[in-house]
Amino acid sequence: xxxxxxxxxxxxxxxxxxxxxxxxxxxxxxxxxxxxxxxxxxxxxxxxxxxxxxxxxxxxxxxxxxxxxxxxxxxxxxxxxxxxxxxxxxxxxxxxxxxxxxxxxxxxxxxxxxxxxxxxxxxxxxxxxxxxxxxxxxxxxxxxxxxxxxxxxxxxxxxxxxxxxxxxxxxxxxxxxxxxxxxxxxxxxxxxxxxxxxxxxxxxxxxxxxxxxxxxxxxxxxxxxxxxxxxxxxxxxxxxxxxxxxxxxxxxxxxxxxxxxxxxxxxxxxxxxxxxxxxxxxxxxxxxxxxxxxxxxxxxxxxxxxxxxxxxxxxxxxxxxxxxxxxxxxxxxxxxxxxxxxxxxxxxxxxxxxxxxxxxxxxxxxxxxxxxxxxxxxxxxxxxxxxxxxxxxxxxxxxxxxxxxxxxxxxxxxxxxxxxxxxxxxxxxxxxxxxxxxxxxxxxxxxxxxxxxxxxxxxxxxxxxxxx
Numbered sequence: 326x327x328x329x330x331x332x333x334x335x336x337x338x339x340x341x342x343x344x345x346x347x348x349x350x351x352x353x354x355x356x357x358x359x360x361x362x363x364x365x366x367x368x369x370x371x372x373x374x375x376x377x378x379x380x381x382x383x384x385x386x387x388x389x390x391x392x393x394x395x396x397x398x399x400x401x402x403x404x405x406x407x408x409x410x411x412x413x414x415x416x417x418x419x420x421x422x423x424x425x426x427x428x429x430x431x432x433x434x435x436x437x438x439x440x441x442x443x444x445x446x447x448x449x450x451x452x453x454x455x456x457x458x459x460x461x462x463x464x465x466x467x468x469x470x471x472x473x474x475x476x477x478x479x480x481x482x483x484x485x486x487x488x489x490x491x492x493x494x495x496x497x498x499x500x501x502x503x504x505x506x507x508x509x510x511x512x513x514x515x516x517x518x519x520x521x522x523x524x525x526x527x528x529x530x531x532x533x534x535x536x537x538x539x540x541x542x543x544x545x546x547x548x549x550x551x552x553x554x555x556x557x558x559x560x561x562x563x564x565x566x567x568x569x570x571x572x573x574x575x576x577x578x579x580x581x582x583x584x585x586x587x588x589x590x591x592x593x594x595x596x597x598x599x600x601x602x603x604x605x606x607x608x609x610x611x612x613x614x615x616x617x618x619x620x621x622x623x624x625x626x627x628x629x630x631x632x633x634x635x636x637x638x639x640x641x642x643x644x645x646x647x648x649x650x651x652x653x654x655x656x657x658x659x660x661x662x663x664x665x666x667x668x669x670x671x672x673x674x675x676x677x678x679x680x681x682x683x684x685x686x687x688x689x690x691x692x693x694x695x696x697x698x699x700x701x702x703x704x705x706x707x708x709x710x711x712x713x714x715x716x717x718x719x720x721x722x723x724x725x726x727x728x729x730x731x732x733x734x735x736x737x738x739x740x741x742x743x744x745x746x747x748x749x750x751x752x753x754x755x756x757x758x759x760x761x762x763x764x765x766x767x768x769x770x771x772x773x774x775x776x777x778x779x780x781x782x783x784x785x786x787x788x789x790x791x792x793x
Contacts, residue, residue, distance in 0.1 A: 326344060326351055326352070326353050326354065326401065326403075326404055327354045327355075327356075327389065327392045327396060327401050327402065327403050327404070328340065328354075328355060328356075328392070328403070328404040328405060328406050328408075329355075329356045329357075329358065329379075329385045329388035329389050329392060329406070330355065330356070330357050330358065330359065330388075330406040331357075331358040331359055331382065331385075331388075332358075332359045332696075332697060332699075333359075333406050333407065333547075333752070334359070334362075334364075334365050334368075334699055334750035334752070335547070335699075335737070335738055335741055335750040335752045336406045336407045336738060336741075337355070337357075337365075337368075337406050337750070338368065338741065338749065338750050339407075339409050339738065339741040339742070340404065340406055340407070340409050341353060341368075341372050341374060342409075342713075342741075342744065343409040343410040343411070343740070344410055345372055346410070347410050347411075347412065347414055348410070352373075352375070352396075352398065353372070353373070353374040353375065354374070354375050354376075354392045354393070354395045354396055354401075355369065355374050355375070355376045355377070355392060356376075356377050356379050356387075356388035356389065356391045356392035357376055357377070357378055357388075358379045358380070358381060358382055358383055358384075358388055359381075360381065362699075364687070364701045364748035364750070365748075365750070367747070367748060368747060368748060368750075371711065371747055375395055377391045377392060377395060379391060382514065383511075383514075384511060384513060384514030384515065384518075385509070385513070385514065385515055385518060386509035386510055386511045386512070386513045386514070386518050387509075387511040389403070389509045390508055390509055390511065393500075393503050393508075396500055398500065399499070399500050399501070400419075400420065400423055400497055400498065400499060400500060401498050401500060402416065402495075402496070402497050402498075403494055403495070403496050403497075403498055404494065404495060404542070405494045405495075407544060407546050407547070408436070408494075408542050408543065408544050409542065409543050409740050410542055410543070411541065411542070411543055413541045414540075414541055414542050415539070415541075416497060416540060418432075418484045418486075418537050418539045418540060419432040419434070419497035419537060419540055420497070421481070421482050421484050422481055422482075422484055422486055422535060422537065423497065423499055425481045425482045425484075426481050426533070426535075428531070428532060428533050429499070429532060429533045429534075429535050430498065430499045430502035430507070430526070430530065430531075430532025430533065430534065431492060431496050431497070431498055431499070431502070431526075431532070431534045431535065432486070432492075432496060432497045432535045432536075432537050432540070433454060433489075433492020433493055433495065433496040433534070433535070433536045433537070433540075434492075434493075434495045434496060434497075434536075434538075434539075434540030434541060434542060435450065435451075435495075435538045435539075435541050435542075436450075436451045436493055436495050436541075436542055436543070436544045437449065437450055437451070437541070437542075437543050437544065438450075438451050438543075438544050439543055439544065439545040439739050439740070441545075441739055446739060448543060451493070451544070452470060452472055453470070453492075453493050454470065454471045454487070454489045454493075454536045455468045455469060455470060455471065455489060455490055455491040455492075455523075456468070456469045456470075456471060456474075456489060456490050457469075457490040457491065457523065457524055457527055459524060459527070459528065459569075461569075461570060463572075464570055464571050464573065465571065465572065465573050465574075465575070466520075466524070466569065466571050466573075466574045466575070467575045467576075468491070468520070468574075468575070468576050468577065469577050470577060470578055471487060471489050471536070473577065484537065484539075485537070485539075486535040486536060486537045487535065487536045487537075487538075488533060488534070488535060488536075489534055489535070489536050490523055490526075490527050490534055491519070491520070491523035491534065492523075492534060492535075492536050495540070495544075497540070499532065502526075502530070502532050505530070505531070507522075507525060507526050507529070507530045507532070508522075509521075509522055510522075510525075510568070512564055512568075513561050513564060513565070514561060515561055516560075516561030516562050516565075517561035517563075517564055517565030518561060518565075520565060520574075521565050521568065524569060543740065545738060545739045545740055547738030547739070547752070548754070562574075563584070566582065566584045567584070571584065572584050681706060681707065682704050682705065682706055682714070682745070682775060682776075683704070683705040683706075684702060684704050684705070684768060684775070684776040684778070685702070685703040685705065686700060686702055686703075686766050686778050686780060687700065687701045687702075687703070687748070688700040688701075688753075688764055688780035688781070688783060690781070690783065690784065691783060691784040691785070691786045692755060692762075692783055692784075692785060692786070693785075693786055697752050697753070697754065697755075698752070698753045698754075698755050698764075698783070699750055699751070699752055699753070700721075700750075700751045700753055700764060700766065700780070701748040701749065701750055701751065702719070702743070702748070702749045702751055702766065702768075703746075703747065703748050703749070704743065704744075704745045704746070704749070704768075705745065705746065706745040706746060708745070709746075710746065711744045711745060711746055711747055712744060712745045712746075713742050713743070713744050714742075714743045714744065714770065716770050716771045717743050717768060717769070717770045717775075718735070718737075718768075718769045718770070719735070719736040719743065719751065719766065719767070719768055719769075720733045720734060720735060720736055720766070720767045720769070721733075721734055721751065721753055721764060721765065721766050721767070722734075722765040722767070723753070723755060723756065723762055723763070723765075724762065724763045724764075724765065724779075725758070725760050725761075725762055725763075726763075730756045730758070730762075731754075731756065733767065734754070736751045736752075736753070737751070751766065758785070759785050760785060761782050761783065761784050761785060762782070762783050762785065763779050763780060763781075763782060763783065764779070764780040764783060765777060765778065765779045765780070766778060766780075
């Protein structure tokens, strides 16, 4: 597995923990653009990750190239640092396709976006696989979601897959394709790099791109305002348009970017949106049997059986029913209706008295206003090895003197687990004030208060380096 990261140690730990749970022996290659810390060096070493430390904010493309250069295996899985695996995650189909179809260079998988709300969460299938229509002479590029067309599956060794021009960053790559100089362009730090990579592959490459919906992982983007400011810098889009001599770049279902006007997408009329949301898009007409549900293979929502072009009906039955382009149904409420076929491996379970845990909190002496602050929590346990602490919740508070600015906010993103005998990253969103602060961390397990402590005074300092 290969991924790049920048100032998100908590999502890195969530991803790596999930990999080690289900694939304990998978090699992991990381390109980290953050400031190196002893805690993360120790974490990477404990989980057998090969790390290349990059220049601060050098960009996702340069980082991916550096991580891939470490790879010696014939295939690698590309991820973003805010993905994580589940018991359904399996790469057998991708490897079968790559072994059988030697002209396929990339096999993309399916992501479920996890959304949190008060009282729970849900996971919704993201539909992003694209076709590209590129007219160099007219300076126009149109990206078209594959579900604008009727499904046209192909088969190899019993594996169903769909051809396309671009998939998400959850994909298995043929290492030889990168050796053929289809790489990420390091001039892109964020935005534009994804479209650039796949357009380059389409125009100059020799390999096909495939989408296999049976390869599954989860995506959750934790709230981190200061990181967001860097993530959504728009200059990458201008670089993309300039590189490919584009005057207009239209993303169907998203909007239009025009050169020198790339910061915001220009909306356009989606006249057939209702049709594509409501029609199953079968290759041939099928009648729905009495008493049966119709499901859209685009949105996965239940459809009225008496209407062809009505909006999908939302339902609370089993969360929300979904059906993918593979024709298999599922539930978007965080659970799955199909059985788990892989044995769950990883850290052995250990039963212990929660009161036997001893906690240590480490926070920085100072923070830069506008930079997310990372604290680390170490739960000590006499039992050897690294063990997950189940049922634990973490909260943090921020105070100026005796006055609380933030009171009891969750300190863990969705899906992050806490493990004994290692440093666990907690990202604290400090208020943008030029004042010295205190951070308090509270640990609760199964409703019982286990630990709370207040950090020493953290000084606010002005940023010493501006990130461009």
